Amino acid sequence: MARSSGIAASARGLGLHDHVCWSYDDGDGFRRRAREFLAEGLALGQRVEYIADDSADRLAADLRKNADLGQALxxxxARVVAARDLYPPDAVIEPAEQVAAYAAATEKALSDGYTGLxxxxxxxxxxxxxxxxxxxxRxxxxxxxxMTTRPFAALCGYHRPELGEHTVAELxxxxxxTNSRTAPFRLYASTDGEYSAELAGELDLMGAELFPLALRRTRPSARRGRVLLDAARxxxxxxxxxxxxxxxxxxxxxxxxxxxxxxxPARVIAALQLRSVRAEAAG
Structure with missing residues (x-):
């Protein structure tokens, strides 16, 4: 099962399992991308949801700018949810509970005859x-x-002027x-069960502070006593x-x-005498 990976110029052309970070400067820009993303989900047979910081009526009016989404409503x-109805101000989510909620919603969509959520x-x-x-x-x-195993796809919007470039890069x-070039690398789940995670991009000075933070937050799980990272990208x-x-x-x-x-990497590891990391040739 393939997923998209890279820098995106639009929210089009994404599949049942894709996960996109979309940082934006103005709300109209994000709303356009959200409609693109959700309309293509409908075409793939998915149930779609639009969640944002506005009233449900305004969110529905926004979706109706696309004829297919209006019909789906x-x-x-299709459905819309005001973010304030899901999360109180300054909410700190419980990661596992949030995943379980989306997993349940995905399974409900499948049981209702959709191809996913x-x-x-x-x-x-x-x-x-x-x-x-x-x-x-986390x-x-x-x-x-x-998402690597179930047909759930998400477009996550981050308002860059409010959060700042550094916070956007962290996420x-x-x-x-992602559409953001603020982070030089990406660390994400692998669709291949042999790997603990995938890495892409450049691990350089720009990510010197960010990379250890990403490792700590993701905590890639060990497979057969080792954390195997697919770094082919x-x-x-x-x-x-x-x-x-x-x-x-x-x-x-x-x-x-x-x-x-x-x-x-293998030469640098040897030169620095690092004992707990090693490099293998990608097949």
């Missing part, structure tokens, strides 16, 4: 404060893992697909990132294996 294939949600209000971000970042990785790097790895992987491995009593097509 009348038929019950697709949600466009503005999550700005759940990421404003450090405690919120800590919980929400949730982003857990829901991404869920964008946990999505396989990584184009550069610096020594700081390898040290971060070694530190993470030692903290969790495991070994991190970076499977990559690059030859330099």
């Amino acid at each position: 009348r038929a019950g294939a 697709r949600v466009a949600i503005d999550v700005t209000g759940l990421a404003r404060k450090p405690r919120q971000r800590e919980a929400f970042a 949730y982003e990785h857990l829901i991404d893992q869920y 964008a790097c946990l999505h396989p697909t 990584v184009s550069f790895v610096d020594h700081r990132s390898l040290i971060a992987l070694d530190d993470h491995a030692r903290e969790h009593g495991t070994t991190v294996v970076l499977r990559t097509g690059l030859s330099t």
